[in-house]
Amino acid sequence: MATGIPPTHWVNPNPPAPAQKPPATTVGWIGWLRAHLFSTPANSVLTLATLWVLYWIGGGLARWLAGAFWEPIWANRKLFATGIYPSEQLWQPAVVLLLVCALFGLSAGRWGSIMRTVGIGLAALLLLLALIPLGGMAQAVMAVGLVLLLAGYWLGARGGVASRWLVAGWILSGPLTFVLLGGIDLPLLGASPAVDSNLWGGLMLTMLLAVVGIALSFPVGVLLALGRRSKLPVIRYFSIGYIELIRGVPLITLLFMGMTMLPLFLPSGWGNPSQLVRAMTAITFFSAAYLAENVRGGLQAIPKGQYEAADALGLSGLDSLRFIILPQALVKVIPAIVGQFIGLFKDTSLVSLVGLLELVAVAKAVIQQPEWLGVAGGVAREVYVFVGLVFFLFSYGMSFASRRLENKLGFGKR
Amino acid sequence: MAGHAENTDIIVATQVNKWYGDFHALKNVSLAVKRREVVVIIGPSGSGKSTFIRTINRLEEHQSGEIVVDGIPLTHDVRNIEAIRMETGMVFQQFNLFPHLTVLQNITLAPMHVRKIKKAEAEARAMQLLERVGIPEQAPKFPGQLSGGQQQRVAIARALAMQPKIMLFDEPTSALDPEMIREVLEVMEELAESGMTMVVVTHEMGFARGVADRIVFMDSGEIVEIGTPEHFFTDPQHDRTKLFLKQILK
Numbered sequence: 001m002a003t004g005i006p007p008t009h010w011v012n013p014n015p016p017a018p019a020q021k022p023p024a025t026t027v028g029w030i031g032w033l034r035a036h037l038f039s040t041p042a043n044s045v046l047t048l049a050t051l052w053v054l055y056w057i058g059g060g061l062a063r064w065l066a067g068a069f070w071e072p073i074w075a076n077r078k079l080f081a082t083g084i085y086p087s088e089q090l091w092q093p094a095v096v097l098l099l100v101c102a103l104f105g106l107s108a109g110r111w112g113s114i115m116r117t118v119g120i121g122l123a124a125l126l127l128l129l130a131l132i133p134l135g136g137m138a139q140a141v142m143a144v145g146l147v148l149l150l151a152g153y154w155l156g157a158r159g160g161v162a163s164r165w166l167v168a169g170w171i172l173s174g175p176l177t178f179v180l181l182g183g184i185d186l187p188l189l190g191a192s193p194a195v196d197s198n199l200w201g202g203l204m205l206t207m208l209l210a211v212v213g214i215a216l217s218f219p220v221g222v223l224l225a226l227g228r229r230s231k232l233p234v235i236r237y238f239s240i241g242y243i244e245l246i247r248g249v250p251l252i253t254l255l256f257m258g259m260t261m262l263p264l265f266l267p268s269g270w271g272n273p274s275q276l277v278r279a280m281t282a283i284t285f286f287s288a289a290y291l292a293e294n295v296r297g298g299l300q301a302i303p304k305g306q307y308e309a310a311d312a313l314g315l316s317g318l319d320s321l322r323f324i325i326l327p328q329a330l331v332k333v334i335p336a337i338v339g340q341f342i343g344l345f346k347d348t349s350l351v352s353l354v355g356l357l358e359l360v361a362v363a364k365a366v367i368q369q370p371e372w373l374g375v376a377g378g379v380a381r382e383v384y385v386f387v388g389l390v391f392f393l394f395s396y397g398m399s400f401a402s403r404r405l406e407n408k409l410g411f412g413k414r
Numbered sequence: 415m416a417g418h419a420e421n422t423d424i425i426v427a428t429q430v431n432k433w434y435g436d437f438h439a440l441k442n443v444s445l446a447v448k449r450r451e452v453v454v455i456i457g458p459s460g461s462g463k464s465t466f467i468r469t470i471n472r473l474e475e476h477q478s479g480e481i482v483v484d485g486i487p488l489t490h491d492v493r494n495i496e497a498i499r500m501e502t503g504m505v506f507q508q509f510n511l512f513p514h515l516t517v518l519q520n521i522t523l524a525p526m527h528v529r530k531i532k533k534a535e536a537e538a539r540a541m542q543l544l545e546r547v548g549i550p551e552q553a554p555k556f557p558g559q560l561s562g563g564q565q566q567r568v569a570i571a572r573a574l575a576m577q578p579k580i581m582l583f584d585e586p587t588s589a590l591d592p593e594m595i596r597e598v599l600e601v602m603e604e605l606a607e608s609g610m611t612m613v614v615v616t617h618e619m620g621f622a623r624g625v626a627d628r629i630v631f632m633d634s635g636e637i638v639e640i641g642t643p644e645h646f647f648t649d650p651q652h653d654r655t656k657l658f659l660k661q662i663l664k
C-alpha cells in the first residue's frame with residue numbers, strides 16, 4: 001500500500017468518506033488578479049497590453065468628451081424623438097406610448113419572466129426621461145407612462161387580466177398605433193388633422209419599423225421554414241425559391257424595389273401605398289427569409305422520436321407542431337433569431353436612403369443645420385455617438401433579454 | 415365497439431408487406447392478437463420487429479396486406495389512422511418524452527387536445543397514473559431531471575392517459591441501465607395483469623417466459639414461429655428459432 005493504490009483484492013474498511021470543501025487556490029481579490037490576469041508571463045504581457053490599449057482609447061475619448069458639444073442633440077430632442085411630426089399633435093404619439101406602457105405593465109405582471117425583465121428596462125428608461133428636463137409635457141407623459149406601467153404590473157400580477165385579452169390587446173395595438181399616429185376623427189374630441197406618414201420620424205419611426213418588421217416577419221419566417229420542409233413540392237419549391245432569392249439580394253435593393261415596383265404586384269384597387277408601407281414590406285420580406293433559415297435549423301435539430309411520440313398519441317399535425325415541435329425548435333434558435341432581430345433593428349437605418357426620416361436621417365439633417373456651421377470640427381461626432389448609443393441601448397437590451405429567456409427555457413437541464 | 419366478445423381478435427394483420435426502397439423489410443407477416451392477450455415479439459437485430467409493430471399505428475406505412483385494429487381498417491384515411499392511434503398507446507426504446515414539458519404536462523397534453531378532456535380532470539387522472547407507475551412526486555419535474563427508468567415509467571403513464579385498448583412496446587428496457595430494467599418490467603407486468611392487450615418487442619426472456627401468452631419469433635422480415643412460452647423454451651420447432659434461443663439464452 002506504499003503507492004496508495006489498493007492491491008487487486010481489497011475491501012475499504014473505512015466508513016463512507018465525508019464530502020470536503022474544494023481547495024482554496026484563490027484568496028481575496030489579489031489572489032484573483034494573480035490567478036486570472038498574471039498567471040503566466042504570457043498572460044501578464046497580454047493583460048498589460050490590453051490595459052495600455054484601453055488607456056489609449058480611453059484617453060482619446062476623455063480628451064474628446066471634455067470638449068464635446070452636445071447642444072445640437074439637446075436642441076433637436078424633439079426631432080430625434082419623432083422627426084417632423086407636427087408639434088401640436090404630439091399627444092397622438094404620446095397616447096401610443098402610454099398604451100404600450102400599459103400593455104407592457106400588464107404583461108410583466110401577468111406573464112413575468114422575460115416580460116418583467118423588459119418591463120424593468122422600460123421603467124428605468126421612463127424614469128430617466130421623466131427626470132431629465134426635456135420639457136414639462138414630455139416629462140409628464142413619461143411620468144404617466146411609468147405610472148401606467150406600474151399600475152399595469154400591479155393589476156396583471158393580481159390576475160386582473162386574462163392572457164387571452166392581453167394577447168388581443170397586443171394584436172389590436174398594432175392597427176391602433178397606425179390610426180393614432182395617422183390622425184383620427186373622435187366624436188368627442190373632434191377630428192385631428194391627418195398626419196402623412198412621411199412626417200413620422202426619429203426614434204419613433206425606427207421603433208415602428210423594427211417592431212412591425214419583427215412582428216410580421218416572425219410568422220412569415222416560421223411558415224416559410226415549415227414550407228421548406230413540406231411534403232408538397234409546390235409549397236416546398238416556392239419556399240426554397242423565395243428564401244434563396246431574397247437572401248441573394250441586399251436589403252437596400254429591396255427597399256428601392258419596394259419604392260418603385262410594389263404597385264406592380266398589388267391588385268389595382270389597392271392604390272398607391274405610402275413610402276412607409278413600402279419600406280415595411282421590404283424589411284418584413286427580407287427579414288422573413290433569414291428567419292426562415294434560422295427556424296429551419298431549429299426544426300432540423302428536433303429528433304424524429306418527438307414527431308413519432310406526438311403521432312402515436314394521436315395528436316393532429318397542427319397540434320404536434322404547436323405544442324411539441326415549434327416550441328422546442330424555436331427555443332433552440334433564440335440566439336439566432338434575436339441576432340436576426342437586432343440586425344433588422346439596425347437595418348431600419350437604411351430607409352433613410354429612400355427618403356424616410358428615421359434616426360440616422362435625423363442625425364444627418366441635424367449635422368447640416370446652419371446653427372452649427374461655426375462649430376470648430378463640426379458636430380458630426382457628437383450626433384453620431386448619440387445615435388450610436390441609442391441603437392446600442394436597444395440592441396443590448398434585446399440581447400440581454402434573449403439570454404434571460406434562454407436560461408429561463410433551459411427545461412431544467414441537469 | 416361494445417359488441418365485441420371477450421376473446422375476439424383486436425389486431426388482425428394479414429399478409430403485410432413492407433419495403434424500404436428495394437429492401438423487403440416485412441414479408442407476408444400475418445398475426446392476430448386477441449383482446450387482453452400479451453404477445454411478445456422476439457428475433458435477431460434487423461429482423462423487422464420494430465417495423466412490424468410500428469405499422470400497427472402507422473408510424474410506418476405498409477405497402478400491401480391488411481391491418482385491422484379493433485374493427486378499424488388501417489387505410490390512408492386520416493380519420494381511421496387517428497382513430498387507431500387513439501386506441502393504441504406506444505412506448506419507445508428512447509422514451510421520447512417531450513423535454514420542454516413537465517412530467518404532468520407530458521401526460522395531460524394528449525388527453526386535453528385529442529380527447530378534449532378538461533385540464534383539471536386530465537391532471538387528476540395523470541396523478542393517478544403516476545401513482546400507478548410509482549412516481550407521483552416527479553410530476554412537476556422536467557424529463558431531463560429524471561432517471562431513465564423514471565422516464566420510461568412516465569412514458570408508459572403518458573400512453574395510458576389516452577385510455578388505449580392496446581399498448582405497443584418497442585424494446586422498452588433496452589436503453590436502460592440494468593438496475594432500472596426491473597422497475598419498468600414491474601409496471602408492465604402489473605399492466606398485463608390488469609388485462610391490457612399488449613404487443614411487446616423485447617430481449618427480456620424472463621418477461622417473455624413469465625408474462626407472455628404467446629411468443630412470436632421473427633427473422634429476416636418474416637414470422638418464423640408462434641407459440642406459448644412453454645412451447646418456445648422447451649420445444650422450439652424451427653432451426654432458426656433454436657439457433658436464436660441458443661444464442662440469447664447462453
Ligand SMILES: Nc1ncnc2c1ncn2[C@@H]1O[C@H](COP(=O)(O)OP(=O)(O)OP(=O)(O)O)[C@@H](O)[C@H]1O
Binds near residue numbers: 437458463465
Ligand atoms: N427507415 C429505414 N430505411 C431503410 N431501412 C430501414 C429503415 N428502418 C429499418 N430498416 C431496415 O429494416 C430492417 C428491419 O429493421 P427493424 O428496425 O424493424 O429491425 P428490428 O427487428 O427492430 O431490429 P432491432 O432489434 O435492432 O431493433 C433492418 O434491416 C433495417 O436496416
Ligand SMILES: [Mg+2]
Binds near residue numbers: 463464465584585
Ligand atoms: Mg427495433
